[in-house]
Amino acid sequence: MKKIFKFFLLIALAIGAFAIFKLIGPAAKKPADGFLYIKTGTNMPQLKQQLVDEKILPGLTWFNVAEKFLSFENVKPGKYKVDGGMSVLNLLRMLRNGSQTPVKFVVTKIRTKEQLAGKMGKAFEFDSTAAISFLNNNDSLKNTNWIPIQ
Known part of the structure; x- marks a missing residue:
């Protein structure tokens, strides 16, 4: 019984570590000119499509998880500097806070x-x-x- 409990605890820790790595580990790729341009009137599905089309994020699975966790709803237009290796969480925080590049x-x-x-x-x-x-x-x-x- 003790071995089974340790096994499930180990599995749960591994899954948790994987999820944390996917959220705070390097995920974003730098765009061609280093900036993400969001136009006025862009909504959340359009922003997600833009992130995939410009190959900034390889997929939206972890972006969707973090978006629900941070309750990101309003897309703020502007020019955002995206660094290569930026985490999904940092990218989402930057977009939610509207931390634009002048x-x-x-x-x-x-x-x-x-x-x-x-x-x-x-x-x-x-x-x-x-x-x-x-x-x-x-x-x-x-x-x-x-x-x-x-």
Whole structure:
């Protein structure tokens, strides 16, 4: 009886160690440019599909387990730096907390609105036609929050 109890305890410990390794061990692969871009309006199934399509995670089994454990529901859009060997738990925490990487946008040697719109379109989520229409619209250039100093 004592041997059977030890055997089942050993099996339970092995299963627990395996599960812990899968959650906190290295799992994520670094994307081609090192970043995961999540667009505005992305929901959880789309995010999961993106993680598999970009080969960041080989499968979603342990991601789903950790997602339920951490109660991750709201996907926050942005640019996230994914390191190779990142654990499923760390990846999920980063996405849940919205720990994004800042987007660097430096304006140098731009002479026209079209050049500025093109550079903005490459750096941000909107495209250059939306940027040029915003820059050409007189209402968008009007300062509506201006309060005169008395």
